[in-house]
Amino acid sequence: MGEFDLIAKYFSNAGVKRTDTCVSVGDDGAVLQVRDGYDLVVTTDTMVANTHFFPDVDPRSLGHKLVAVNVSDLAAMGAEPTWLSLALTLPAIEEAWLAEFAAGLHETADYYNCQLVGGDTTRGPLSLTMIAKGQVPRGKAITRSGAKVGDYIYVTGTLGDAALGLKLVQGQHEISKKHQGHVLQRFHYPAARVALGQALRNTASSAMDISDGLAGDLPHILRRSGVGAYIDVNKLPMSQALRDSCEPALAIQLALSGGEDYELLFTVPENRRGSLDVLLSPYGVPVTCIGRITGLAGKLELKAGEQPFFYQHQGFQHF
Numbered sequence: 510m511g512e513f514d515l516i517a518k519y520f521s522n523a524g525v526k527r528t529d530t531c532v533s534v535g536d537d538g539a540v541l542q543v544r545d546g547y548d549l550v551v552t553t554d555t556m557v558a559n560t561h562f563f564p565d566v567d568p569r570s571l572g573h574k575l576v577a578v579n580v581s582d583l584a585a586m587g588a589e590p591t592w593l594s595l596a597l598t599l600p601a602i603e604e605a606w607l608a609e610f611a612a613g614l615h616e617t618a619d620y621y622n623c624q625l626v627g628g629d630t631t632r633g634p635l636s637l638t639m640i641a642k643g644q645v646p647r648g649k650a651i652t653r654s655g656a657k658v659g660d661y662i663y664v665t666g667t668l669g670d671a672a673l674g675l676k677l678v679q680g681q682h683e684i685s686k687k688h689q690g691h692v693l694q695r696f697h698y699p700a701a702r703v704a705l706g707q708a709l710r711n712t713a714s715s716a717m718d719i720s721d722g723l724a725g726d727l728p729h730i731l732r733r734s735g736v737g738a739y740i741d742v743n744k745l746p747m748s749q750a751l752r753d754s755c756e757p758a759l760a761i762q763l764a765l766s767g768g769e770d771y772e773l774l775f776t777v778p779e780n781r782r783g784s785l786d787v788l789l790s791p792y793g794v795p796v797t798c799i800g801r802i803t804g805l806a807g808k809l810e811l812k813a814g815e816q817p818f819f820y821q822h823q824g825f826q827h828f
């Protein structure tokens with residue numbers, strides 16, 4: 510099967526057809542209509558075999574994850590996802606693998622109402638690059654640079670589950686049968702907080718998604734905003750699966766520095782904090798206040814209640 514047959518068979522005709530897509534896969538470029546009064550938001554994510562995933566991973570989950578991690582970046586900006594492009598490097602054409610990968614990619618793209626509008630295929634070591642495009646009302650994108658001293662720091666959902674899922678996959682940690690499904694789902698099929706990100710457009714002063722772990726990612730907001738922060742580790746939201754499966758110290762470590770949760774991390778000024786519960790209640794995703802922005806530029810302090818919490822940060826290794 511040649512490159513063109515491959516594109517036609519797996520990537521041309523599947524998935525949602527958006528009315529704002531004028532020219533899609535098959536031409537030299539895609540032609541896309543950005544809504545009047547909206548800004549275009551573009552993000553790229555690459556996943557390389559043996560660096561970001563195991564080569565023998567279920568290709569369906571890989572297709573899902575590639576879309577979800579890109580859409581998660583759009584969600585963090587408060588953008589509505591609209592289009593995707595794919596650059597696929599494959600060591601060989603294995604149809605069974607491609608069919609499953611494409612199915613995972615398309616079902617997740619459909620879920621987020623994103624259309625695949627272009628791409629490229631090459632022969633080489635297995636590597637997946639996706640470009641995701643979204644739209645946000647002009648000037649309303651939520652960036653990492655808007656956090657102010659006194660803002661409250663929130664995260665969506667729970668932290669550490671994907672890292673625990675990874676430990677299970679690697680055979681590094683025993684987890685009771687009843688919790689295995691949850692952590693494997695969180696690791697293989699992360700959800701992008703799209704609706705919630707859009708709901709935060711007029712409320713959050715800054716936001717990002719947590720891909721490399723809270724303790725590694727929050728400093729990006731601190732640097733871009735020129736502020737500091739403290740986090741109370743006793744407030745980190747954890748699933749029952751994480752609590753039941755780990756000693757408290759390990760649970761905190763995974764919640765702080767386990768990557769790939771793809772939850773949103775955002776800050777809210779005090780005067781908008783009161784309306785947050787009402788604003789976010791329709792989305793069915795809990796949000797938890799875990800700390801506050803301080804004036805100590807670049808400094809992230811960890812506390813356990815009123816006590817300092819000492820912790821050696823280990824950056825997320827991607828697998």
Ligand SMILES: [Mg+2]
Nearest residue numbers: 582717718720
């Ligand atoms: Mg991100």
